[in-house]
Amino acid sequence: MRRPALPLRVYIDRLRGLYGRPKRPIPSGPFEWIIWEHVAAVPDDEQRALVFRTLRQKIGTTPQAILRTPKPKMIELLAPGGPNPGARLARLHEAAELMIEIGLARVRTLVRESPVEATKLLKRFKGIGEPGADRILLFCRTQAALAPDANGLRVLGRLGYGKPNANGPAAYRQIGDALAPDLPRDYNWLIQAHQLLRRHGQDICRATPRCEACPLAPDCAWFRRGSR
Template sequence: MTLKPLSVPSLLDKLEASYGAQKPCWPVEPYEFLIWWHCGYPASDVTCTKGWTALKKEVGVEPRQILNATQAKLAHALKAGGMVPEVRAMRLQQIAERVENEFGGDLRNAFVGRIEDVRKKLKKFPGIAEPGADRILLFGKIAPVAAVPSNCPHVLVRVQLGLERENYSVTYGEAQSLIEAEIPKQFHPRQRAYLLLKEHGQTLCKRTKPKCQECPVSSHCAYFAGKDRGRSRPL
């Protein structure tokens, strides 16, 4: 196969032509995202949304509503989102308590000063590492950072560079660098990139057993070109 490399924006255009325009299925308000993220386990768009819907109906999602509820009531609502609802109920109350006590009931009070400091504050919440903090910063319109989907940072690295690294942090950093270099530092373009790469990673360019034969960008993918060369080698 002859590789026909594309710029990252052109690659995203092809993905959008295949999948259509994407919208986040999670709450983009930072505090609400923190709650949504713990509404499902194992965490996924489907499980978190199920738990979130039940929580809103049975308890509510505001900090005071969560703190005033018993853990048993929270756990009952969170069962809709999957396993260990008791643990997730505890996490929700930890989040709500911190927002109330440290930020006066409004998490946006934390978003002052350097982005590095804001990111550190976010990473102190349960279950939030670098990718999660970046996601909150980008979709909460706090800073147009080069966020990369946490469960598929390999997508852009595969297509553009050939192979993801064995170290997750290195792969994530390389994907960020590709976005930084070619996607304008604005909210909409970088949100669009995140959503399209996420969709492609979950649908076809999976971490294991990617469906390369069905991929709309395989003729531009360095990873697929390498596989193709491997198939053509004589035994």
């Protein structure tokens, strides 16, 4: 199994030094995280947060509230989240109907007590695959994994946890296996590590990375190989 030069906590400490302490995530509970996925079509978390907060404040975040709010009002609330708010509304309606069918209380209980069963249910929601389900369980503090998004996965692959630039389910699982021995059961740390890796993949370790600005460069397999 591929291993990077340093323990994960050292890389995360350096990213915290660069970006500071990430803000506390805003959504709470599995349905709010599903809403969070669909309220915006932009990579900017601040804009997503703005749309989410407005929605929560104006109509609430229960499945019933989503379904009973008139369509023009919902479109107005979703519009600042980027193009095609109608498609995002359709996703939200679908998610709300499915959550009512399954039962929010049942999903909450499974998220708390049986992450494996919760994952099966969460994957029934459109747009929620294995990484999305893992992410919800991480942010609900019931599954101690890093659940990196595509940005975090790119950083981790380049550092040496997997094949650089690999993505997709196989790469996600392989990097997850390589990370497992390095992960503490400390949810505050895991959530911040997830957020910092995402931020690094968005800002510096992009498809074309800016390694000259990266504090991880001296101990990055990709950089040391001269792949830049």
